[in-house]
Structures are given as C-alpha cells and as structure tokens.
Amino acid sequence: QVQLVESGGGLVQAGGSLRLSCAASGRTFSRYNMGWFRQAPGKEREFVAAIRWGAGSTYYPDSVKGRFTISRDNAKNTVYLQMNNLKPEDTAVYYCAANSRGSGGIYSTEEYDYWGQGTQVTVSS
Numbered sequence: 001q002v003q004l005v006e007s008g009g010g011l012v013q014a015g016g017s018l019r020l021s022c023a024a025s026g027r028t029f030s031r032y033n034m035g036w037f038r039q040a041p042g043k044e045r046e047f048v049a050a051i052r053w054g055a056g057s058t059y060y061p062d063s064v065k066g067r068f069t070i071s072r073d074n075a076k077n078t079v080y081l082q083m084n085n086l087k088p089e090d091t092a093v094y095y096c097a098a099n100s101r102g103s104g105g106i107y108s109t110e111e112y113d114y115w116g117q118g119t120q121v122t123v124s125s
Contacts, residue, residue: 002026002114004096009119012086016123020081022096022116030074033099033106036081038092038121045095049081050106059106064090086123093118 008020020036035050049070050059058070069082079096097112105111 002032002098002100004098004114004116006094006096006116006119009094009121011122011124014086014088014123014125016086017082017084018086018121020083020094020096020119020121022079022081024077024079024096024098026077026098026100028100029077031100031102033102033104033111034070034072034079035097035099035106035112036070036079036094037097037109038090038094039118040092043092045109047107047109048094051079052106053102083121086121088123088125090121091123092121094121 003025005023012018031053033052036048037045038048039045051070051072067085072079095118096116098114099112
C-alpha cells in the first residue's frame with residue numbers, strides 16, 4: 001500500500017509561484033512513475049506533469065509547459081511541482097498520483113493506482 005500526502009497549495013496572485021510537495025510511503029518509491037493532475041469545479045481531472053523512474057524523463061501538456069516543473073527526490077520519497085507564472089485558469093485541486101508498476105503510460109488517470117487527497121490552488125486575477 002502506498003500513501004501520498006500533498007502539501008503546498010494556497011492562494012496566490014496571477015504571476016506568482018507555488019511549490020507543491022507530495023510525500024510518499026513505500027520502500028520502492030524510486031521505481032514509481034509519479035504524476036500530478038488537477039481538477040477544477042465541473043471539469044474532468046486533467047494531466048499536469050509526470051516524471052518516470054530511472055532516467056527521470058518529464059512530461060507536460062502545452063498548457064503548463066515552460067511554467068511548471070516536476071522533480072523528485074528519491075532519498076526523501078518526495079515529488080515536487082514547481083509552478084511559476086500562475087494564471088487564474090490554473091485554479092484547481094491538485095492531486096499527486098503514483099504508478100507503482102513503473103511501466104505503461106503516464107498521461108491518463110487510469111495508469112495510476114494510488115492518489116493523494118489533493119491540495120487546493122487558487123490563483124486570483
């Protein structure tokens with residue numbers, strides 16, 4: 001069983017920055033593919049960023065590319081999401097997710113078998 005706990009959300013003005021953290025339990029965290037998703041009210045959960053285990057390849061949708069950066073610290077069992085130049089449309093609940101198999105795709109929610117409880121990010125204009 002893997003537990004994920006997000007932190008770092010909050011209220012920020014447009015153009016500001018936040019860093020989200022996700023602390024994971026589990027002895028083999030270094031072999032998990034990790035992802036961040038977000039869900040705004042009335043919308044489906046959408047992919048924000050992912051990082052593979054091993055080489056640490058990263059992936060982003062065009063909507064956040066160049067503004068968001070995902071990283072991981074395997075020694076701390078933690079994955080981060082640095083969010084810069086935030087926009088009001090980034091407002092959502094942000095979820096951390098783990099693919100404990102370390103294989104398969106990384107864009108779909110179906111690829112992840114563990115989820116955190118979410119942290120609210122609100123960007124004011």
